[in-house]
Amino acid sequence: xxxxxxxxxxxxxxxxxxGASPDMLQAMIKxxxxxxxxAEADAICGAGYGQRSDERVNSRNGYRQREWDTRAxxxxxxxxxxxxxxxxxxxxxxxxxxxxxxxxxxxATSYLLGVSTRRVEKLVEQLGIRQLSKSQVSEMAAHLDVQxxxxxxxxxxxxxxxxxxxxxxxMKVREAGRTVNVHALIAVGVNADGQREVLGxxxxxxxxxxxxxxxxxxxxxxxxxxxxxVISDAHAGLVAAVGAALxxxxxxxxxxxxxxxxxxKVPKSAxxxxxxxxxxxxxxxxxxxxxxxxxxxVNTIEARFPAASEHLDAARDDLLAxxxxxxxxxxxxxxxxxxxxxxxxxxxxxxxxxxxxNRPAIIRxxxxxxxxQTDEWTEGRRYMGLELLAKARMVTIETGQHDTDQxxxxxxxx
Numbered sequence: 546x547x548x549x550x551x552x553x554x555x556x557x558x559x560x561x562x563x564g565a566s567p568d569m570l571q572a573m574i575k576x577x578x579x580x581x582x583x584a585e586a587d588a589i590c591g592a593g594y595g596q597r598s599d600e601r602v603n604s605r606n607g608y609r610q611r612e613w614d615t616r617a618x619x620x621x622x623x624x625x626x627x628x629x630x631x632x633x634x635x636x637x638x639x640x641x642x643x644x645x646x647x648x649x650x651x652x653a654t655s656y657l658l659g660v661s662t663r664r665v666e667k668l669v670e671q672l673g674i675r676q677l678s679k680s681q682v683s684e685m686a687a688h689l690d691v692q693x694x695x696x697x698x699x700x701x702x703x704x705x706x707x708x709x710x711x712x713x714x715x716m717k718v719r720e721a722g723r724t725v726n727v728h729a730l731i732a733v734g735v736n737a738d739g740q741r742e743v744l745g746x747x748x749x750x751x752x753x754x755x756x757x758x759x760x761x762x763x764x765x766x767x768x769x770x771x772x773x774x775v776i777s778d779a780h781a782g783l784v785a786a787v788g789a790a791l792x793x794x795x796x797x798x799x800x801x802x803x804x805x806x807x808x809x810k811v812p813k814s815a816x817x818x819x820x821x822x823x824x825x826x827x828x829x830x831x832x833x834x835x836x837x838x839x840x841x842x843v844n845t846i847e848a849r850f851p852a853a854s855e856h857l858d859a860a861r862d863d864l865l866a867x868x869x870x871x872x873x874x875x876x877x878x879x880x881x882x883x884x885x886x887x888x889x890x891x892x893x894x895x896x897x898x899x900x901x902x903n904r905p906a907i908i909r910x911x912x913x914x915x916x917x918q919t920d921e922w923t924e925g926r927r928y929m930g931l932e933l934l935a936k937a938r939m940v941t942i943e944t945g946q947h948d949t950d951q952x953x954x955x956x957x958x959x
Contacts, residue, residue: 693912703736705771739927754782761790798863832868
């Protein structure tokens with residue numbers, strides 16, 4: 546909804562009061578913000594809207610719509626546009642959410658360093674930050690870097706993190722005049738309160754054993770303990786790193802990622818049949834039934850596709866690690882799907898940038914998104930009930946399946 550051309554804050558507030566608006570605070574904030582922007586635009590133009598004046602140097606040219614996240618909720622603002630040049634309120638940049646501030650900072654940094662594409666330049670223009678100075682970018686980046694570093698280095702002191710999901714996202718960055726791929730390593734865990742929490746973020750040159758091992762050791766140095774199960778895809782070196790840095794933890798291979806790998810072993814015409822068969826393994830009511838169905842599926846596939854059957858049989862222990870835990874939480878721990886949803890939110894922000902100007906820019910933007918997501922998880926519902934979480938830990942103690950003297954699963958080929 547466009548703002549009124551002649552903005553009278555008193556009249557608008559009176560209308561809200563008389564109308565008994567259920568969201569009075571949002572309405573008052575919006576009215577005040579629109580009044581401030583109107584006054585600032587008039588000052589730039591040298592005269593008020595619709596006024597004839599010899600001192601006028603510019604004029605209005607409609608509005609651009611913009612959402613503003615505040616503690617009172619998200620407010621739709623109409624930002625005045627000018628016929629010459631542009632106007633964007635500095636205070637609106639200051640009060641953005643962390644991830645939005647980080648996005649503006651990274652895109653603006655790319656723009657100012659001269660490494661942006663036309664797509665980034667167009668985005669900067671749409672954000673209304675053509676007047677953003679280098680000093681403003683530096684100040685914004687410094688503020689965000691302090692927040693992100695505090696989040697990345699905070700102590701992991703929530704007693705224990707029974708389940709941990711891990712994944713890596715490939716990012717493009719400019720280094721030494723070239724565009725290279727780097728990997729953002731991310732870990733998410735369930736803490737003792739049953740809430741999900743982003744445990745850590747790092748950027749590595751390669752997604753190999755050395756990178757994952759260094760990442761996991763940094764997490765344990767900050768206090769990561771009590772891990773019983775790590776859920777991930779079969780990343781190179783990740784499983785070995787889990788065995789070295791998290792003794793006593795088992796590995797659950799993501800069933801969704803594995804199925805994609807398995808389907809490449811059979812003709813396309815047979816893929817729906819194979820996928821349906823494999824999914825029946827996970828539809829069983831208890832651990833014994835899951836193992837029995839696994840045997841039946843392996844034997845059924847062997848008759849037509851021996852190589853696929855052998856591949857599935859070799860992945861047995863890694864795919865069925867979830868059966869050592871209560872049936873009620875199987876859906877939450879047998880795949881990396883929760884992490885995939887987080888990855889989509891990260892990609893939604895990073896795809897805007899495309900190529901990052903440097904690695905700190907990746908840490909700044911992705912770290913801000915992860916910090917924001919952790920805040921939302923903390924304020925939301927528990928991911929796992931405390932009784933189920935305690936039951937999961939008791940099961941591992943009683944059965945000895947995750948005893949620290951037991952060897953960790955051996956990595957298998959993807």
